[in-house]
Amino acid sequence: MRILSGIQPSGNLHLGNYFAMIKRMIDYQEKSDLFCFIANYHALTSVSDPNLLRQKTLDAAIDFLSLGLDPNKSHFWVQSDLSEVHELSWLLSNVTSVGLLERSHAYKDKTAKGIVASHGLFAYPVLMAADILIFGSNKVPVGKDQKQHVEIARDIAMRFNHTFGETFVIPDADIEADIATIPGIDGQKMSKSYGNAIEIFTDEKTLRQRVMSIKTDSTPVDEPKPIQDNPLFEIYSLFLDEKGKQELKERFETPGLRYGDVKKELFSVIWEYFAPYREKRAQYVQNKADVIDILKIGADKTRVVAQEYLTKARNNIGLNYANY
Numbered sequence: 001m002r003i004l005s006g007i008q009p010s011g012n013l014h015l016g017n018y019f020a021m022i023k024r025m026i027d028y029q030e031k032s033d034l035f036c037f038i039a040n041y042h043a044l045t046s047v048s049d050p051n052l053l054r055q056k057t058l059d060a061a062i063d064f065l066s067l068g069l070d071p072n073k074s075h076f077w078v079q080s081d082l083s084e085v086h087e088l089s090w091l092l093s094n095v096t097s098v099g100l101l102e103r104s105h106a107y108k109d110k111t112a113k114g115i116v117a118s119h120g121l122f123a124y125p126v127l128m129a130a131d132i133l134i135f136g137s138n139k140v141p142v143g144k145d146q147k148q149h150v151e152i153a154r155d156i157a158m159r160f161n162h163t164f165g166e167t168f169v170i171p172d173a174d175i176e177a178d179i180a181t182i183p184g185i186d187g188q189k190m191s192k193s194y195g196n197a198i199e200i201f202t203d204e205k206t207l208r209q210r211v212m213s214i215k216t217d218s219t220p221v222d223e224p225k226p227i228q229d230n231p232l233f234e235i236y237s238l239f240l241d242e243k244g245k246q247e248l249k250e251r252f253e254t255p256g257l258r259y260g261d262v263k264k265e266l267f268s269v270i271w272e273y274f275a276p277y278r279e280k281r282a283q284y285v286q287n288k289a290d291v292i293d294i295l296k297i298g299a300d301k302t303r304v305v306a307q308e309y310l311t312k313a314r315n316n317i318g319l320n321y322a323n324y
Helices: 015-028 050-066 084-093 098-102 105-112 124-133 144-164 204-212 229-238 242-253 259-273 275-285 288-317
Strands: 003-007 032-040 074-078 139-141 173-174
Touching: 003 015, 003 124, 015 032, 015 139, 015 288, 032 050, 032 288, 050 074, 050 275, 050 288, 074 229, 084 144, 084 288, 098 124, 098 144, 105 124, 105 144, 124 144, 144 173, 144 288, 204 259, 229 242, 229 259, 259 275, 275 288
Parallel strands: 003 032, 003 139, 032 074, 139 173
Antiparallel strands: none
């Protein structure tokens, strides 16, 4: 089973990134053929500062390695180090209808928020399809908001296969129902762009402030607290097993619980949970040359697979004319 996922280096990692994607990647590397990359080409739709992009790309790699990604058990690379994916993106563009891209929820949502409707933003799903298809990915772990992009990749792959013959594996989105959408401190989906994220590698004071800012309702202390659509309950539950979740549920449903006390608990849980990862990260920060070497080796290893699928696509589409 080949698993693929990537993350944009457009900001600091937060709990949503970790539980919706990164933690799952760490688990997958023990039982599957894992492909995981830093999507710095995708980040160009929102990052225009070259120095910031370089910094965030390396920071994202350090974060992944610090959180447990093992380059010896996976394929780990930076998107821009493999030009093959961008050639495939162009090939796929020629079997992708404008109407399909116009139906992209992400495109419509971002332009509705005033983001410039560039070709890069519009064609984002095609590049994402190339990322997925060029490695023969079977499953793509994503959050609920990214499900449509995987569906678009499936449509493009089927159209290409129908037009030029069997070439690509048809991928499936892999979404865990319990963590399909992780709320931020305001109750909306946790996102860097919404400014509502709880970052993983922030300092102690900032983490405490963010946790204490989690939105809660005005239910009196002597009444049961709701758990439905309650971001405090949902975020705390991320760190608990099933027994722990049930115990937390019972606490919320028992009169007398104070939200402030729960927030203080949650802060301590988050700070202690990521303590060993912070120590590991500090070591990588002091040895950035080693991180760069890991990424280059990962790109070389991954390129072998990319070239296999790109060559097949080129042959089937008729670009390798010397084989006529």
